[in-house]
Amino acid sequence: xxxxxxxxxxxxxxxxxxxxxxxxxxxxxxxxxxxxxxxxxxxxxxxxxxxxxxxxxxxxxxxxxxxxxxxxxxxxxxxxxxxxxxxxxxxxxxxxxxxxxxxxxxxxxxxxxxxxxxxxxxxxxxxxxxxxxxxxxxxxxxxxxxxxxxxxxxxxxxxxxxxxxxxxxxxxxxxxxxxxxxxxxxxxxxxxxxxxxxxxxxxxxxxxxxxxxxxxxxxxxxxxxxxxxxxxxxxxxxxxxxxxxxxxxxxxxxxxxxxxxxxxxxxxxxxxxxxxxxxxxxxxxxxxxxxxxxxxxxxxxxxxxxxxxxx
Amino acid sequence: xxxxxxxxxxxxxxxxxxxxxxxxxxxxxxxxxxxxxxxxxxxxxxxxxxxxxxxxxxxxxxxxxxxxxxxxxxxxxxxxxxxxxxxxxxxxxxxxxxxxxxxxxxxxxxxxxxxxxxxxxxxxxxxxxxxxxxxxxxxxxxxxxxxxxxxxxxxxxxxxxxxxxxxxxxxxxxxxxxxxxxxxxxxxxxxxxxxxxxxxxxxxxxxxxxxxxxxxxxxxxxxxxxxxxxxxxxxxxxxxxxxxxxxxxxxxxxxxxxxxxxxxx
Numbered sequence: 001x002x003x004x005x006x007x008x009x010x011x012x013x014x015x016x017x018x019x020x021x022x023x024x025x026x027x028x029x030x031x032x033x034x035x036x037x038x039x040x041x042x043x044x045x046x047x048x049x050x051x052x053x054x055x056x057x058x059x060x061x062x063x064x065x066x067x068x069x070x071x072x073x074x075x076x077x078x079x080x081x082x083x084x085x086x087x088x089x090x091x092x093x094x095x096x097x098x099x100x101x102x103x104x105x106x107x108x109x110x111x112x113x114x115x116x117x118x119x120x121x122x123x124x125x126x127x128x129x130x131x132x133x134x135x136x137x138x139x140x141x142x143x144x145x146x147x148x149x150x151x152x153x154x155x156x157x158x159x160x161x162x163x164x165x166x167x168x169x170x171x172x173x174x175x176x177x178x179x180x181x182x183x184x185x186x187x188x189x190x191x192x193x194x195x196x197x198x199x200x201x202x203x204x205x206x207x208x209x210x211x212x213x214x215x216x217x218x219x220x221x222x223x224x225x226x227x228x229x230x231x232x233x234x235x236x237x238x239x240x241x242x243x244x245x246x247x248x249x250x251x252x253x254x255x256x257x258x259x260x261x262x263x264x265x266x267x268x269x270x271x272x273x274x275x276x277x278x279x280x281x282x283x284x285x286x287x288x289x290x291x292x293x294x295x296x297x298x299x300x301x302x303x304x305x306x307x308x309x310x311x
Numbered sequence: 312x313x314x315x316x317x318x319x320x321x322x323x324x325x326x327x328x329x330x331x332x333x334x335x336x337x338x339x340x341x342x343x344x345x346x347x348x349x350x351x352x353x354x355x356x357x358x359x360x361x362x363x364x365x366x367x368x369x370x371x372x373x374x375x376x377x378x379x380x381x382x383x384x385x386x387x388x389x390x391x392x393x394x395x396x397x398x399x400x401x402x403x404x405x406x407x408x409x410x411x412x413x414x415x416x417x418x419x420x421x422x423x424x425x426x427x428x429x430x431x432x433x434x435x436x437x438x439x440x441x442x443x444x445x446x447x448x449x450x451x452x453x454x455x456x457x458x459x460x461x462x463x464x465x466x467x468x469x470x471x472x473x474x475x476x477x478x479x480x481x482x483x484x485x486x487x488x489x490x491x492x493x494x495x496x497x498x499x500x501x502x503x504x505x506x507x508x509x510x511x512x513x514x515x516x517x518x519x520x521x522x523x524x525x526x527x528x529x530x531x532x533x534x535x536x537x538x539x540x541x542x543x544x545x546x547x548x549x550x551x552x553x554x555x556x557x558x559x560x561x562x563x564x565x566x567x568x569x570x571x572x573x574x575x576x
Contacts, residue, residue, distance in 0.1 A: 067416045087418050091325070095416035100408030101487075105344035110337055117333045118418045120324050141344075157413070167416075 018081055020045050020165050020196045021066055026075035028061050028220075035061040037220040039075070043165070043198055048191050050207035051200040053217035059200035060098070062217070063169045066198065067095050079165070091120055094163035096154050096171050104143025108134055108153055111142060112160050119161030131189065132156035133182060148179035155183065159190065166190065168199040172206060184210055238274035241266050241292040244285045254280050266290060331423050338427035339434060342397065352396050353439055356389030359508070360443055365450050372510045375540045378451030380510060382443050383534030386467040387527050388507040389439035394432040394471040395498055398478025400490045401428065406571065407487030429475045436471040440464050455538070463537045470530040473553045476560035477526070483567025501525050511542070526556045 019042040028036040036058045043049050051059045064070040065077045068085025082089045102111070109125060116122035129135045132152045137145065142153060151171065158166055171187070172180040180203075187210060190197055201207055207214050208228045216224040216231065224231055243266045244251070251260045256273035271277045274293050282288055342348050364381040372380040405411040414424060444460060447453035455463070477497070485493040502508060504518050505528035511519065522528040529549040535541040 069412055069416060087420065090416065090418035093416075095413065097409065097413050097416060099410055099413055101404065102410055102413075103341050105341050106337055110340065114333050114337050115417060117330050118325055154413075157417075161418070 019043055021079045021084075021198065022077070023062065023065065023072075024076045024078075026065065026072045026077060028058075028065065028070065029073045035220055036065075036072075039220070039222060041215055041222060041225070043196060045196055046191070046194060047212040048187070048197040048199070048210055050211035050214050051198070051217050052202070052204065052207040052214050053200075054202055057217040058220040059202075059217055060169050061220075063095075063097075063167050063198070063200055066167050067093065067097075091118075091161070092164045094158035094161060094166040096158040096166070096168040098169055098173065099154065102142050102150065102154070105141055107139055107141055108145075108156075109138040111153060112156050115157045116160045119163070121162055122160055123162045125160070128156050128160040131159060131186060133186065148175050151175055151179070151183065155186065163195070165196040165198070168197065170200055170202075172201070172203065180206070238271055239292075239294045240269040240271060240274055240278060240281070241290070241294070242269075242281065242288055243267070243290040244281065244288045246281070246285050250284070251281070325418065327420065327423075330420060331426055334419070334423040334427040335430040338401075338431045342401070342431055342435075348396055348400070349435075352389065352393040352435055353442070356385045356392065356439055357442055357446065359388070360385045360446055363508075365446070369452065373512075373540055375538060376452065377510075378447055379453045379455075379538055380535070380540055382440075382447050382453065383463065383467070383531055383538060383540070384507045384510075386440045386443050386463070386534060387470060387505070387531040388502050389443065390436040390467050390470045390530070391474045391502065391527055392498060393435035393439055394474035395478045395481070395494050396491070397432040397435060398428045398475045399481040399485060399494050402479060402482030403485040403490035404487040406482070425479065428478075429472070432471045432475045432478070433468060436468050437464065440467045459537060463534060466534050466537055467530070470533075470553070473526055473530070473557040473560070476557040476564065479564035480560040480567065483564050483571065501527050504528075505531055507531055526553055529553050529556075 021043040023039050023041045026036055026039040027034065028039075039058075039062065041049075041062075051062055053059050061070065065072055066079060066084055068077075068079075068083065068089065071085075077084055079089050080092060084093075106114075109129065112125050112128050116125060116128065122128075123131070126135070129138055132155050134149065134152050134156060137149055137153070140149075142150065145153065151174070155168075155171065158168065168187070172183050175183065184206070187197060187199070199206075199210070211228060213226065214224075214228055214231050215222050241263065246267070248260050248262060248267065251257060251267055251269055254271075254277055256277060257269055257271050259270040261268040269277060269281075278291070278293070360381055364378045364385075367377070370377045402411075405414070411424075415421070441464065444453075444455075444464070448455075478494075481493055481497065482490065504514070505511075505522050505525045506514055507527060511522070511528075511531075514522070529552040532541050532544065533546055533549045536546060
């Protein structure tokens with residue numbers, strides 16, 4: 001894969017404590033469809049890992065494997081060193097899945113009461129409701145809730161057992177900005193309380209804002225892994241926008257330039273060495289004007305990472 | 312506000328009895344609050360009884376009155392409906408729309424899920440049969456000794472087990488929206504051919520031969536025998552037929568379960 005050249009996978013740490021969850025050389029086929037391929041990933045205690053990728057990349061498959069809802073075709077998946085499908089493993093795990101319909105005639109507190117009973121050391125129900133911010137909804141039936149409220153109830157079911165690790169599949173999908181930020185705060189609170197969190201998202205901002213570590217998934221493989229800062233530095237780190245007489249080809253030929261676009265009357269240059277490129281540009285074009293240098297957000301990194309053709 | 316969560320306040324183990332009880336309680340509540348289910352499974356048998364038993368007026372069927380005869384018949388019909396809809400429709404919907412996955416990702420003991428559905432079927436079946444009896448006694452001139460009435464109720468309610476098994480088998484293969492239609496395809500013809508809607512002896516001969524292969528026929532014969540209107544075959548054969556049928560259905564359900572795991576997993 002072309003992108004693998006510029007984005008070396010750092011791999012798992014050579015030593016250290018046992019990971020909370022581990023995917024080892026995992027491949028997963030659904031019939032003839034290959035959902036995951038040679039997938040390696042370790043989740044360490046206390047970190048928040050975001051699997052970032054477009055729809056259909058294999059993020060949900062990875063979560064389903066970690067929850068024991070699916071078995072790998074080849075390779076090994078373990079959570080706390082044990083089989084993720086075991087009930088004893090599930091007692092330490094909270095899950096939030098994308099679900100078509102939740103029983104609508106049960107009240108919020110009844111859903112939480114039932115799920116709490118499955119766990120050895122659940123949080124008191126009032127506390128679960130407080131953490132998820134749904135105390136006001138406790139006596140409402142699930143069916144009458146808004147989309148955002150429903151997500152929060154599903155979040156409550158994930159945390160009610162006071163689990164050590166949480167697997168959240170697209171936790172903020174379909175939420176408006178305000179609801180999304182509220183859920184982010186709740187997820188950060190979990191980390192502050194020593195939980196380990198793995199979530200999937202195709203919101204770039206979400207991964208950047210929440211994650212200690214990002215695994216970028218495309219077409220069933222991890223194509224990059226690192227802190228948000230590392231992910232950004234792996235691709236062109238800066239964007240230079242300027243108005244210049246120089247042709248695109250000349251700009252492109254400069255060392256360390258990754259990509260060049262025309263942006264209305266200006267030129268947009270992606271580079272990993274902004275200072276050096278700027279010096280050269282200024283020396284080549286004395287008329288150069290309107291210089292702006294910005295840091296490439298994760299969004300740009302992401303687009304570059306998952307773009308298949310040329311980078 | 313949330314600081315205590317770091318140290319869980321209790322160290323108890325999950326109590327299996329509590330889980331089973333809660334699972335059953337909430338399954339019941341869930342269904343009680345869905346009028347579509349309660350109405351179609353409880354009201355229809357009662358309505359049939361009122362129309363064909365009470366409104367049509369008392370006739371003699373064999374040696375007993377129609378108002379008595381129709382209690383075992385519509386009782387079987389009601390038990391079958393409550394059990395089939397209670398298990399098949401909810402299982403198909405839970406499977407098809409992802410809720411079962413959420414349950415499976417939790418530490419819920421898998422058997423608790425099925426236990427809850429069977430309990431729910433039993434509760435609704437019991438309500439069905441008791442209401443029929445009450446209608447018959449109050450408005451149909453039915454007189455039954457308490458022991459006979461109890462035996463009738465127990466016999467009919469025991470029938471919710473084979474039909475719950477049948478419901479599981481259907482629920483593992485039907486889609487979430489098509490499940491009610493699939494259930495009715497089995498439910499209604501089976502009821503007719505087993506003589507639940509009209510007395511057995513009035514059915515065409517070939518249907519009477521066919522009935523021997525249908526579980527509702529065996530349950531209704533057991534119940535009719537209690538009130539002295541059975542065809543006189545030994546009860547054991549009927550129980551054996553129901554047990555065999557249950558095993559068959561559980562086998563099909565298990566197959567469906569494994570097929571699900573394979574597709575999803």
